[in-house]
Amino acid sequence: MTQGTVTEAAHASAEYALEAIRKYTRAENPSSFLAVNRGNSYFTLPGRPGIIVYRPAGKYLVQFGGPFAPDESYVDLMRAFTEYTVAHGRRQAIIQLQLHDARIHARHGYTVNQVGASYAVDLGAFTVAGTRYMQLRNKISRALRSGLTVVEADYEQWQEGVADIDRRWLPLKGEGARPLEYLVGQTGGDMQRLRRLFLGHIDGEAIGYVSYSPVYGTYDGWMHDLSRRLPESPAGVMEACNKAAIDTFRAEGVPWLHFGFTPFTTLEEEREMPGHSLGFKWLMHYLWENQVVYPASSQLAYKDKWNPTLVTTEYAGFPDGASAEGFVNIWRAANAM
Incomplete structure (x- = not known):
């Protein structure tokens, strides 16, 4: 790959991105597979x-x-993209x-602040025995x-049912709700071959599913990604x-098993970075x-049901200072605003 401009790099293949995340994902990044979502630029x-x-x-x-990226090119890429953003009259949020x-x-010199966390379960020690899990059972x-x-469903066989769900x-998410993008996964497309789909049905009618995407790095495994169900489905489908x-x-x-970013x-x-923004x-x-902005407490409650044992702090970054405007545009990119 020799692309050096956004115009050209937008055509960098998702396969190249897949190769990069497989080789260079840092140990604690459970969401790297989102890099190959349709609609991303590189x-x-x-x-x-x-x-x-x-x-x-x-x-x-x-x-x-x-x-x-590997250590030898990490900072070069970081600086170059920031410089490109400025040169083209744009601003950057990470x-x-x-x-x-x-x-x-x-x-x-970037302003870096906590923005949430990801959660994961050690499957080697996992159990649903005991009173803690009685409600779940x-x-x-x-x-x-x-x-x-x-x-465990073949997506091609069940894709009409998935689309119907x-x-x-x-509408379960409230009036005017829009599906999140960018910071959540997808179904279908060329990368579906690397995901796994667990689907619930009653008499052949799909009523709910959970899609899992691969996690690379030290804590490798799968990430519980999209989870959706029909409004009339019984409690407990997910x-x-x-x-x-x-x-x-x-x-x-x-x-x-990772549960992704909340x-x-x-x-x-104690998890804040030096120089973080007090306002942010x-x-x-x-x-x-x-x-x-986001029903974080209900999302966290679902993840807590499974007793996650690994909590990973995640951060937002800004080269020219943290701002509410930058935060709003992060959520705009995710189709949340």
Whole structure:
């Protein structure tokens, strides 16, 4: 790859991005597979291995994670993309920096703040025995007694049912809700071959599913990504799908099940970077306490059901200072505004 401009690099293949995330994902990044989502753009440099993933939103280019690159080209890519953004009259915001990325960006003068956390379960130690999991076990049992069958599904065989669930699921999120993009995964397309789909059906009608994407790095495994159900589906469908997936992964010796990024959660003073913005920090705490942008508490409650044992702080970064405008455009890129 020798592309060095956004115009050209936008045509960098998702296959090249896939190669980069497989080779250069930092140990704690569970969401790197989102780099190959349809609709992403890519920035590369001549003679430098690695890639930067981004989407435009308003006046901003919103970068996903740090550069997926080896140490020798990481900083070159980081600086070059920031310089390119400025040269073209745009501004830059970065979402889902991991700890390693956050430290490098902070050392180079970027303003870096906590923005949430990701959660994961050690499948080698996982169990649903005991009183802690009684409600979870009962919920799954009730769903199965309603006639639910959970299968690991072939997407091509079930894609009409998946599409029907997607259409009917969105109104559950409230009036005017739009499906999130960019910071969540997808189904279908060329990269579907690398995902796994666990689907619940009653008498052949698909009523809910959970899609899993691969996780690379030290904590390799699968990430619980999209989870959707029909409005009239019985309670416990998502839990039953996930439990079936866990049973399958454990039998395969998969070490980790990740639950992905939840904004505004697990914000802790000792995890802030040097030079962080006090105003941006206040905003993150405000959004957690008031739940006005994203239902973070309900998302966290679902993840807590599975007793995650690994919590990974995630960060946002800005080369010219954190701002509410930058934050708004991160969410605009994600189709949340």
